[in-house]
Amino acid sequence: AQTVTQSQPEMSVQEAETVTLSCTYDTSESDYYLFWYKQPPSRQMILVIRQEAYKQQNATENRFSVNFQKAAKSFSLKISDSQLGDAAMYFCAYRSAGTTGTASKLTFGTGTRLQVTL
Amino acid sequence: ETGVTQTPRHLVMGMTNKKSLKCEQHLGHNAMYWYKQSAKKPLELMFVYNFKEQTENNSVPSRFSPECPNSSHLFLHLHTLQPEDSALYLCASSQALSLNTEAFFGQGTRLTVV
Numbered sequence: 001a002q003t004v005t006q007s008q009p010e011m012s013v014q015e016a017e018t019v020t021l022s023c024t025y026d027t028s029e030s031d032y033y034l035f036w037y038k039q040p041p042s043r044q045m046i047l048v049i050r051q052e053a054y055k056q057q058n059a060t061e062n063r064f065s066v067n068f069q070k071a072a073k074s075f076s077l078k079i080s081d082s083q084l085g086d087a088a089m090y091f092c093a094y095r096s097a098g099t100t101g102t103a104s105k106l107t108f109g110t111g112t113r114l115q116v117t118l
Numbered sequence: 119e120t121g122v123t124q125t126p127r128h129l130v131m132g133m134t135n136k137k138s139l140k141c142e143q144h145l146g147h148n149a150m151y152w153y154k155q156s157a158k159k160p161l162e163l164m165f166v167y168n169f170k171e172q173t174e175n176n177s178v179p180s181r182f183s184p185e186c187p188n189s190s191h192l193f194l195h196l197h198t199l200q201p202e203d204s205a206l207y208l209c210a211s212s213q214a215l216s217l218n219t220e221a222f223f224g225q226g227t228r229l230t231v232v
Contacts, residue, residue: 043206043226043228045208104219105151110158110160
């Protein structure tokens with residue numbers, strides 16, 4: 001079974017600064033997907049960024065980027081130019097590649113609460 | 119506006135009550151999921167439905183009973199719950215016909231069992 005570990009229960013960053021959230025995972029599979037989800041106080045989980053394990057290039061979405069180290073099974077999220085609206089719980093998640101037609105089950109970490117200060 | 123809508127947003131029920139949580143998705147997805155989110159624990163997958171068929175029951179107690187009448191609707195029927203069942207219940211959907219797929223979540227139902 002796969003496991004996802006987020007070792008930072010809470011992080012704090014000043015507005016406009018950069019912060020990195022850590023995530024490690026354990027799997028014996030070679031093909032899979034990794035995700036970072038954001039959960040603001042509204043409680044809805046929102047996808048921030050996605051990485052396919054077969055891609056060597058790190059995914060980037062505007063101010064959000066990842067450092068994907070497949071051999072080390074590490075998947076950290078970097079938030080640049082932090083904004084007040086970035087304050088939320090951030091969850092790292094793993095999904096097996098599966099096959100077409102099968103459902104997509106996510107395995108989540110325990111989350112990191114990010115505070116953004118002025 | 120979210121593509122996945124959950125009702126109610128909040129629910130308080132006694133241990134002898136029977137209630138149902140509802141989830142509706144407007145995204146044309148064919149896979150739907152129930153997750154349980156408790157404080158300081160990872161989200162736990164409860165049930166998976168793929169094309170209306172239940173494909174996974176993650177050792178969930180029988181006091182939780184899912185129902186998926188069609189690909190757009192998912193219910194979670196609750197009866198004789200325990201206080202430890204108090205949690206945020208999240209519904210999600212995804213497109214099972216695509217390998218490169220993401221799950222979309224609703225805003226959850228905050229359940230309190232008294």
